[in-house]
Amino acid sequence: xxxxxxxxxxxxxxxxxxxxxxxxxxxxxxxxxxxxxxxxxxxxxxxxxxxxxxxxxxxxxxxxxxxxxxxxxxxxxxxxxxxxxxxxxxxxxxxxxxxxxxxxxxxxxxxxxxxxxxxxxxxxxxxxxxxxxxxxxxxxxxxxxxxxxxxxxxxxxxxxxxxxxxxxxxxxxxxxxxxxxxxxxxxxxxxxxxxxxxxxxxxxxxxxxxxxxxxxxxxxxxxxxxxxxxxxxxxxxxxxxxxxxxxxxxxxxxxxxxxxxxxxxxxxxxxxxxxxxxxxxxxxxxxxxxxxxxxxxxxxxxxxxxxxxxxxxxxxxxxxxxxxxxxxxxxxxxxxxxx
Amino acid sequence: xxxxxxxxxxxxxxxxxxxxxxxxxxxxxxxxxxxxxxxxxxxxxxxxxxxxxxxxxxxxxxxxxxxxxxxxxxxxxxxxxxxxxxxxxxxxxxxxxxxxxxxxxxxxxxxxxxxxxxxxxxxxxxxxxxxxxxxxxxxxxxxxxxxxxxxxxxxxxxxxxxxxxxxxxxxxxxxxxxxxxxxxxxxxxxxxxxxxxxxxxxxxxxxxxxxxxxxxxxxxxxxxxxxxxxxxxxxxxxxxxxxxxxxxxxxxxxxxxxxxxxxxxxxxxxxxxxxxxxxxxxxxxxxxxxxxxxxxxxxxxxxxxxxxxxxxxxxxxxxxxxxxxxxxxxxxxxxxxxxxxxxxxxxxxxxxxxxx
Numbered sequence: 001x002x003x004x005x006x007x008x009x010x011x012x013x014x015x016x017x018x019x020x021x022x023x024x025x026x027x028x029x030x031x032x033x034x035x036x037x038x039x040x041x042x043x044x045x046x047x048x049x050x051x052x053x054x055x056x057x058x059x060x061x062x063x064x065x066x067x068x069x070x071x072x073x074x075x076x077x078x079x080x081x082x083x084x085x086x087x088x089x090x091x092x093x094x095x096x097x098x099x100x101x102x103x104x105x106x107x108x109x110x111x112x113x114x115x116x117x118x119x120x121x122x123x124x125x126x127x128x129x130x131x132x133x134x135x136x137x138x139x140x141x142x143x144x145x146x147x148x149x150x151x152x153x154x155x156x157x158x159x160x161x162x163x164x165x166x167x168x169x170x171x172x173x174x175x176x177x178x179x180x181x182x183x184x185x186x187x188x189x190x191x192x193x194x195x196x197x198x199x200x201x202x203x204x205x206x207x208x209x210x211x212x213x214x215x216x217x218x219x220x221x222x223x224x225x226x227x228x229x230x231x232x233x234x235x236x237x238x239x240x241x242x243x244x245x246x247x248x249x250x251x252x253x254x255x256x257x258x259x260x261x262x263x264x265x266x267x268x269x270x271x272x273x274x275x276x277x278x279x280x281x282x283x284x285x286x287x288x289x290x291x292x293x294x295x296x297x298x299x300x301x302x303x304x305x306x307x308x309x310x311x312x313x314x315x316x317x318x319x320x321x322x323x324x325x326x327x328x329x330x331x332x333x334x335x336x337x338x339x
Numbered sequence: 340x341x342x343x344x345x346x347x348x349x350x351x352x353x354x355x356x357x358x359x360x361x362x363x364x365x366x367x368x369x370x371x372x373x374x375x376x377x378x379x380x381x382x383x384x385x386x387x388x389x390x391x392x393x394x395x396x397x398x399x400x401x402x403x404x405x406x407x408x409x410x411x412x413x414x415x416x417x418x419x420x421x422x423x424x425x426x427x428x429x430x431x432x433x434x435x436x437x438x439x440x441x442x443x444x445x446x447x448x449x450x451x452x453x454x455x456x457x458x459x460x461x462x463x464x465x466x467x468x469x470x471x472x473x474x475x476x477x478x479x480x481x482x483x484x485x486x487x488x489x490x491x492x493x494x495x496x497x498x499x500x501x502x503x504x505x506x507x508x509x510x511x512x513x514x515x516x517x518x519x520x521x522x523x524x525x526x527x528x529x530x531x532x533x534x535x536x537x538x539x540x541x542x543x544x545x546x547x548x549x550x551x552x553x554x555x556x557x558x559x560x561x562x563x564x565x566x567x568x569x570x571x572x573x574x575x576x577x578x579x580x581x582x583x584x585x586x587x588x589x590x591x592x593x594x595x596x597x598x599x600x601x602x603x604x605x606x607x608x609x610x611x612x613x614x615x616x617x618x619x620x621x622x623x624x625x626x627x628x629x630x631x632x633x634x635x636x637x638x639x640x641x642x643x644x645x646x647x648x649x650x651x652x653x654x655x656x657x658x659x660x661x662x663x664x665x666x667x668x669x670x671x672x673x674x675x676x677x678x679x680x681x682x683x684x685x686x687x688x689x690x691x692x693x694x695x
Binding site: 078081090123148149308309310317 | 394434435443444464468473482483536565613615616618
C-alpha cells in the first residue's frame with residue numbers, strides 16, 4: 001500500500017514536471033482494495049484492471065522501474081512505451097491490462113477465467129485453477145458489458161471475482177445521480193452469485209472477503225461480486241480540477257486513510273514499532289527514487305520500434321509490389337515504411 | 340468455353356451468382372477429391388483444425404446445439420463438447436471480449452457472428468482489444484482470434500441483415516481481413532486464419548454457402564495474404580471478391596463471347612492487399628475495373644483504388660473504374676435490392692466502356 005501511495009505521489013510530481021503525459025489516473029486512497037485482493041493471489045492468477053492501473057500492476061509484482069519507465073514513455077517500460085498510463089500489461093505477472101474504455105476489460109477477464117475452466121475440462125489439466133480478478137469502478141456498473149459478464153460468469157461458473165471499486169464518482173458524475181439502485185452488491189444475486197459489500201478503506205476487511213472469494217473461485221464454485229466502498233483522494237485524473245466533491249466528504253474519507261489505519265492497528269497491537277514502519281517507508285522511498293532514476297536514464301523508443309508489434313505475425317502487413325512480404329523490406333524494420 | 344489451364348486453380352463458372360445445383364467442371368488436373376458445399380468446406384476446415392489443436396474452440400450464438408444458423412458448426416458440439424463449441428448468450432461485445440481474453444491466456448477461439456452485422460455490437464472489442472492489445476502490451480500478448488460470419492446482401496433479408504461491413508473493419512490497425520468465395524478457398528482460408536497468430540476477420544457471404552465444388556482430399560491451407568488469379572487474360576484487370584467474383588464470372592462469359600479477354604483476380608485478402616499479384620496484372624493489361632459489393636463511400640474499392648494509384652500509376656492507360664454497391668441501406672423490395680448491388684450487365688457495360 002505504501003509503495004502504491006508513494007508511487008502515485010511521485011507520478012503527480014513527475015507529471016507536473018513534464019516527464020509524464022496524457023491522462024494519468026491516480027489510485028491514492030484506494031490502496032486497500034488492490035493490496036487486499038492481489039496479495040491473496042498466486043503468480044499464475046490473473047488481474048484485469050482499468051485506466052487506474054498503476055497500483056494493480058505494482059501489487060501484482062510488476063517492478064516499479066518498469067511501470068515508471070512506461071509512464072515516461074521509454075523503451076524499457078513494461079509495454080515498451082507503447083501503452084502508457086492506461087495500458088499496463090504484463091504477461092509475466094498475469095496483468096491483462098490496462099484499458100481506457102470503461103467496461104471493456106471485464107469481458108477480457110471473463111475470457112481468462114473461461115480459459116481456466118477450459119483447461120480443466122477440455123485439456124484435462126486438474127491443476128489448472130488460476131483465478132481472475134477484474135477491477136473496475138462504480139461508473140462501469142451501469143455499463144452493458146458488466147451485466148453481460150455477470151450473466152456469463154455465473155452461467156458457466158467461471159473462476160472470476162468482480163471487484164467494484166466504488167469511489168462514488170465517475171469523473172464528475174456522482175454514483176447516486178447515475179444509478180437507479182446504488183447498492184451494486186445487490187446485483188450479484190440477481191445473476192446468481194453472492195454479492196458482498198465491504199469497507200474498502202480497511203485492508204484487513206478486504207483481505208478477509210478476498211480470501212473467501214478466491215477460495216470459492218478456486219474450488220470451482222463460481223464467481224463473486226464484491227463491492228468495496230472506497231474513495232480517491234485526488235481527482236479523477238491529474239487533469240481533473242475536482243471541484244464537485246464536497247470538502248466534508250473528502251475529509252470524511254481522509255480520516256479513513258487505509259495506510260494510516262493499518263499503521264495505527266499495527267502499532268496498537270504491538271506487531272511492529274515505529275522504527276519498523278520508518279524503515280519500510282525508507283525502503284519504499286528508495287524503490288520509487290530508483291524507479292524515477294531508471295526511467296529518466298532509459299532511452300526513448302527508436303523509430304524502428306514503430307511497426308514492430310502491430311502484428312504478432314508481421315506477414316499481416318502483406319505482400320508488396322515486388323512480391324516480397326513487406327516485413328522483409330528494410331524500411332519496414334527501420335520504421336520508415338509506409339504501410 | 341475452354342477449361343482454364345491447370346496452372347490456375349479451376350474456378351467454377353456458375354450460371355448464376357448463387358449456385359445450388361452442380362453444373363460445374365471438376366478440377367482440370369485431377370478426378371479425385373470430394374464434392375461439397377461451401378458451408379461444408381468451412382466446417383471441414385474448422386473440424387480439421389479443432390482435431391489438430393485442442394486449444395481451438397468456437398463461440399457464438401447457436402453454434403453448438405443448433406449447429407450454427409448456416410450449419411457451419413453442425414455436429415461439432417456433439418463431437419467436441421459444449422465447452423469447445425460454446426453456445427453464448429446474446430452478448431456480442433462481451434463474448435467477443437471473452438474470446439480476446441481467452442486468446443491472450445492461451446486459447447485459439449473462433450468467434451462466429453450469426454450475421455456480420457451483429458458484430459457491430461462487438462466493435463468496441465474488435466477495434467480496441469483485438470486490434471490493439473498486441474501493440475499496447477508491447478508485443479507481450481498475442482490475440483490469435485478468428486472472427487467470422489456471413490455478411491453481404493442476401494435475398495430480401497432487410498437492411499440490417501444485409502450489410503456490407505468489410506469497410507467498417509478495414510481501417511482498424513492490427514487486424515487482417517480476408518473474404519472467401521469458393522469452397523476451396525473457404526476451407527483453406529479458414530484453416531489459415533485459425534493457424535495465424537494475428538486476429539483475422541473471415542468474411543463469408545450469405546448467398547454463397549450452397550456453392551458446390553470439388554476440393555482436394557489432401558490437406559491444404561491457403562495463404563491469407565495472397566490474391567487468387569481466377570482467369571488469366573490480357574485486355575483488362577478485374578479485381579473482385581466474395582459474391583461479386585461470381586457476378587464477374589457471369590459477365591465474363593458474355594464478354595469473352597464478344598471477344599474481350601479479361602484477367603480476373605479475386606483479391607481474397609481485403610486487408611492487406613496483395614499488391615504483387617494485382618500489380619503484375621496491371622502491368623500487363625494497363626486497365627483496371629474493381630467490382631465490389633461494398634458501398635462506394637470508403638469501401639474496399641476506394642482503398643484499393645488509392646493503393647493502385649500510389650503504386651502503379653505509370654502503368655495505367657485509363658482511370659481506375661470501380662463498381663460498388665449503392666450507398667443505401669439495403670431495401671427489402673426485390674427490385675430495389677437488385678439495384679443496390681452490382682449486376683453482371685453493369686460489369687459488361689463497364690468493360691466495354693473501359694476497353695472500347
